[in-house]
Every structure is written in C-alpha cells, then in structure tokens.
Amino acid sequence: MVRRAVPREDGRRPTTIRDVAAHAGVSVATVSRILSGTYPSAPATRSKVMRAVRELDYVANANARGLAGASSRSVAIIVNSVVSPHYAHVAQGVQTQAALEGKLCIVGTTGGDPEREFATVQLMRQEQAECVILVGNVVNDADYRERMGEYARALALAGSQLVLCGRPALGPGVPALVVEYDNxxxxxxxxxxxxxxxxxxxxxxxxxxxxxxxxxxxxxxxxxxxxxxxxxxxxxxxxxxxxxxxxxxxxxxxxxxxxxxxxxxxxxxxxxxxxxxxxxxxxxxxxxxxxxxxxxxxxxxxxxxxxxTVHVPHEELGRTAVRLALERRRDASGMTGHVMLGTHIVVRESVRTLRGAGGPTP
Incomplete structure (x- = not known):
C-alpha cells in the first residue's frame, strides 16, 4: 500500500516511512515489515522502530488524516485461535453486534504469541478499525502492561478504542475499556x-x-x-x-x-x-x-x-465489547470503563455426593 503525503494544517510536511527509517537507523523495508508484523523476532530492532514511530507520531497522523476524510466501518477482534470454541463464541458475539451496528468485522489471530499480538494491534490501527478487541488469556506482567498501554494511547490518538475482553485492566490512565466475566x-x-x-x-x-x-x-x-x-x-x-x-x-x-x-x-x-x-x-x-x-x-x-460446569456468557462478552466501544466513541463522557459479567454453575450429572458429606476427609 502506498502512502500519499498530505499537507498538514500547520503547513509542515507529514512524517513518512522514510523519516521513521532514518530516525531509527534501519531500512525502509525493515520498518515496513515491523509495522506489518512480518519481521522476525528482533526485540532491539523492533524497539528502535516503535520508538521512532512514537516520537515522530507517524501512524497516528496517517490514521487521523484518513479518519478525517472518511468514516471507518470496521471493528477488529484479535484472538489466540479461531479453532478454540471459547474464542469462536466470543468472536461470533463481536460479529453479531458489528453487523447490527453496520460495521464489518476483521479477525486476527496470534497463536498466543505476545509479539504477534502487538504487531496485529499495530496493523489494525493502520487499517483504521474503530475499535480493537483483545480476547483471552495473557501473561499480564509489567512489561506487557507498559507496552500495550502505549498501543492503547496510540489507538486513542488515531480515533480508535482498545477493548480488553476477558482480561484485567492495564492500569490507571490507560485509555482501554475492560469487559470481563467473574472467573x-x-x-x-x-x-x-x-x-x-x-x-x-x-x-x-x-x-x-x-x-x-x-x-x-x-x-x-x-x-x-x-x-x-x-x-x-x-x-x-x-x-x-x-x-x-x-x-x-x-x-x-x-x-x-x-x-x-x-x-x-x-x-x-x-x-x-x-x-x-x-x-x-x-x-x-x-x-x-x-x-x-x-x-x-x-x-x-x-x-x-x-x-x-461454569457458564460463561461468551457471545454477550463479544457483543458488549463492540457496543461499549462504539458508544464510547459517540459519547465518551457517559461511559464506564469496566464491565463485569456474571457466571453461574450449570449442574449436570458429573458429581457424586460422598457418604458423610461435610466431614473432614471422605
């Protein structure tokens, strides 16, 4: 995809991918591959490029220009796998609500690899998705929270909304909605x-x-x-x-x-x-x-x-994530940032009551 330079309102030339490459000290091809998520694992190089992107505000400006001229019509969901029934049901909820809102649904998968997740979020940002919904299990350590917090802020600058679905919050001040259930x-x-x-x-x-x-x-x-x-x-x-x-x-x-x-x-x-x-x-x-x-x-x-078993409202998770994200875009002042959905037991025939139930040892 070729980016065309569009003059900024302040008269300055917009940042290009060549500017990012020069700032990071790498080739244009390397920047392109990192931003598209196809660059091999090289944390030091990726870190330099992402720092240059942030400092030059490259993608945020490009997306802001695009959103100013046309209304985005897509929502994105990023899951570990489309084979797992858990993720499939949540994705179905996202798709159902997106259709009701007149939006297209883009699905990305990560295979549980956090680096692929970061790259896919970046790609969805470039595609100008109105919201990016992250679903499922994650190692929520300090490094992950810091890095994903940066992506959340970048999405917000581009007019998009990050939603954490079935995940805990990233921390205070991070512009991300949380929709989870009570595990x-x-x-x-x-x-x-x-x-x-x-x-x-x-x-x-x-x-x-x-x-x-x-x-x-x-x-x-x-x-x-x-x-x-x-x-x-x-x-x-x-x-x-x-x-x-x-x-x-x-x-x-x-x-x-x-x-x-x-x-x-x-x-x-x-x-x-x-x-x-x-x-x-x-x-x-x-x-x-x-x-x-x-x-x-x-x-x-x-x-x-x-x-x-314990019933999880999978489809309602997906539908709520889309609904809240789009409502937040329309009226940020009236929205809460955290929704907790309930769970309940479904009793079937897999548990036998032992004699003397309630004693110290069966």
Whole structure:
C-alpha cells in the first residue's frame, strides 16, 4: 500500500516511512515489515522502530488524516485461535453486534504469541478499525502492561478504542475499556459445589502461573478450600495448558504414577475435562461413580459429556465489547470503563455426593 503525503494544517510536511527509517537507523523495508508484523523476532530492532514511530507520531497522523476524510466501518477482534470454541463464541458475539451496528468485522489471530499480538494491534490501527478487541488469556506482567498501554494511547490518538475482553485492566490512565466475566467467583462456586458433596481431595487441572485466566480460576479454587477449612495441598494442582490433549496428558501421567489420590477433578476448562475423562476411562475409572468432575466455560462439549460446569456468557462478552466501544466513541463522557459479567454453575450429572458429606476427609 502506498502512502500519499498530505499537507498538514500547520503547513509542515507529514512524517513518512522514510523519516521513521532514518530516525531509527534501519531500512525502509525493515520498518515496513515491523509495522506489518512480518519481521522476525528482533526485540532491539523492533524497539528502535516503535520508538521512532512514537516520537515522530507517524501512524497516528496517517490514521487521523484518513479518519478525517472518511468514516471507518470496521471493528477488529484479535484472538489466540479461531479453532478454540471459547474464542469462536466470543468472536461470533463481536460479529453479531458489528453487523447490527453496520460495521464489518476483521479477525486476527496470534497463536498466543505476545509479539504477534502487538504487531496485529499495530496493523489494525493502520487499517483504521474503530475499535480493537483483545480476547483471552495473557501473561499480564509489567512489561506487557507498559507496552500495550502505549498501543492503547496510540489507538486513542488515531480515533480508535482498545477493548480488553476477558482480561484485567492495564492500569490507571490507560485509555482501554475492560469487559470481563467473574472467573474467580465462578471457580469458587464450582469448587464449593464439590466440597458440599463431600469431596476434600480435589485435583485442579490446568494451573499456569502468570496467565490471567488460570490465575483467577485457581484463586477461586483456593479461596473455596480456605473458606471450607480444607487444607490446601499444592500437589493437587497440576500444570498444563487449556487444551483437550493436555487434560488427557495430565490425568494419564497422574494415574501412571500411582492410584488416584483424589476423589474429584476441577478442570480449568471444558476441553481439559473432556481429555481428562478419556484418560480416566482408559484406567477403568468412571465419572461420576469413581471420580467426580467439574469444568469451566459451558461449551457444547460439556453438555455432550453431561459435565457440571461454569457458564460463561461468551457471545454477550463479544457483543458488549463492540457496543461499549462504539458508544464510547459517540459519547465518551457517559461511559464506564469496566464491565463485569456474571457466571453461574450449570449442574449436570458429573458429581457424586460422598457418604458423610461435610466431614473432614471422605
């Protein structure tokens, strides 16, 4: 795509990609590839180019000129994967609301790579999307918050709005909307459901320290144990990603090391639960006769295997993200920056009540 130099109102020549390249001390091709997200991982080079972009206000000015002459008609959603049912349902909500608003929907994927996420946000900024919606799990450390905060400010300068969907806020003063659901309360409720059925040895599948979704769910699990005066045993928390094959792996390895030392499983999501159920069956264990199980998300898979789980309002998340972002653009003064949607348990037939429910040990 060729950028045409448009005179600025103050009479000064607009910044070009050549100016950015000269300022950063790299080639024009390198700048182009970094801004389009196709440059190989080279943090030092990327940092120099992005610093030059900020200092020269290159993309912000280009987008502001474009928005001044034409109304953008697109919203963007960036997800880890379009294969995961969780992301697919949120994306469907974004698409539905975008259509009602007369907007086109652009979808980008990152594969869980934060560098690809940054590059995709930059690309959506260049494409003048009215809002950029980030969905799903992320390592929300200080470096990530600082860098994404810069992108949020750049989007705002370009007339766009960053929305964090199912993620925590980036910090005070960052121009980003937050639309999330109560992971911790949902995990607390479903763990309490198991505890009320008499289970005291509850295996948590899918802990992954530093990742926002898993951290909030394991926090709810631990809070429920504490409130029911059940000692927390770190050995009952198993690390793994939120995929079906990981659920199978975690349970297979656990049972391969010896007999089950748990009476129930809290799978961090329904995909993990499905994989865990397969591993249990291979070891001759039935749900719920031998091992009780709960999940999280209430995806179609949960109903297929009769799984008690936590319902997440996936499509409402997507619809709310679009609606709030567009309303913020129309009337910034009347909008809140943070919306928390509720969750609730869907009780099916995957939990068995133990004899003497409520005692210290089953």
């Amino acid at each position: 911790t309360a949902g995990a607390y409720a479903v763990t309490s459901h198991l505890l009320s059925a008499g289970h005291r040895r509850i295996l948590f599948l899918g802990r992954r320290d530093g990742h926002t979704t898993q951290d909030s769910r394991v926090a709810g699990y631990r809070d429920a144990l504490a409130d029911h005066r059940v000692p927390h045993d770190p050995r009952l928390e198993v690390e793994g990603t939120m995929e079906r094959h990981e659920g199978y792996r975690m349970v297979r390895e656990r049972l391969g090391a010896g007999p089950a030392d748990f009476t129930a499983i809290f799978a961090c999501n329904d995909l993990i639960a499905a994989g865990a159920r397969r591993a249990l069956r291979e070891h001759g264990l039935r749900v719920p006769d031998d091992i009780s199980m709960v999940g999280f998300d209430d995806l179609p898979t949960a109903a297929d295997i009769d799984l008690t």
